[in-house]
Amino acid sequence: SQTIHQWPATLVQPVGSPLSLECTVEGTSNPNLYWYRQAAGRGLQLLFYSVGIGQISSEVPQNLSASRPQDRQFILSSKKLLLSDSGFYLCAWRSRGRIYGYTFGSGTRLTVV
């Protein structure tokens, strides 16, 4: 069965520090991968998506970047965090087969202080 792992679950980082969030998917190959951010009391904002290794599309210009070094690994990074980067970050994958629907990870709660 397919599973998605996302870590860490919670993170408190000072302003100006770097960030690295990792997401891995098991049980599938060549998935579409996505990073979403959810601000408190708001909807989900698509940040990045990837259809393959090294292929990253950015939806919103910001202080973050993403990379996909392996087929089932997706990384969200920042060189210098801002207060506005605080939020709930969610990784998701979608099968390219006939089964529709995203599967989300359990999320990372990032607080920038």
Add this chain to the structure above:
Amino acid sequence: QQQVKQSPQSLIVQKGGISIINCAYENTAFDYFPWYQQFPGKGPALLIAIRPDVSEKKEGRFTISFNKSAKQFSLHIMDSQPGDSATYFCAASINDYKLSFGAGTTVTVRA
């Protein structure tokens, strides 16, 4: 710019009542409309989805109604239970490629 507008922001319903959440969209190219359920501290989970070639889809106590001409769709939760208390998101996409989410509705079911 939010491509899917969701209302209400929150609602409270008595156990056994009906919860109704509405969404509207503008992009007529959207062809996939899922609903996600999210519990606090967890990622959203797919609840039910519909394509515009049908006007209604029912799965258990959850029903999606779709009005293509009005570009609106809604989620009905029948016989609401305390375990249904969660945040619900509607979404839309073209071929389930990049989901655009509504702002979410927090549903509280009172026993």
